[in-house]
Amino acid sequence: MDQEEIIQFFKDDHQKLRNAISKLTESQMNTDKIQGSWTVRDVLAHISAWNWEIIAQAELVLSGKKPWYTYKTEAEFNKEAVKTRETWSVEKIVSEWHESFDALISRLEIFSEEEWNFELDDEWPEGGKVSVSSIFGYRYQGEGHEGGHAKIIRNYFESC
Secondary structure (H helix, E strand, C coil): CCHHHHHHHHHHHHHHHHHHHCCCCHHHHHHCCCECCECHHHHHHHHHHHHHHHHHHHHHHHCCCCCHHHCCCHHHHHHHHHHHCCCCCHHHHHHHHHHHHHHHHHHHHHCCHHHHCCEEEEECCCCCEEEHHHHCCCCECCECHHHHHHHHHHHHHHCC
């Protein structure tokens, strides 16, 4: 996907997650374990952290440095992200989620073509060159990151 397609894809994905949580109560977001030990609020905390992190990782790659996978596992990152936000209210987590998404879109919109296509002389563990554009290519549950989690949330609450 090119840069404009990625931006629209991310916006559509964000809307899927907004729709998935739109009718949930604060209690449902705080107590229902929808994904392992995670509640909806934990999932949103996790997504916020990832939104901020992929912005940072794109900047790291642009400066010629390797992404985070060289020094931290995904599980470690996720655990830290949720723990950092464990005392936050649902309202604060939802607010940060929207803020992190807006920041992500803002950054995506201003990459120059040269930045978007910038590659490191390095490969992802699963293969393929590390590039700025590749950072935004992650897929989860056959969707983007937010859409994949939206699917899990919808499936959970539809089965209750």
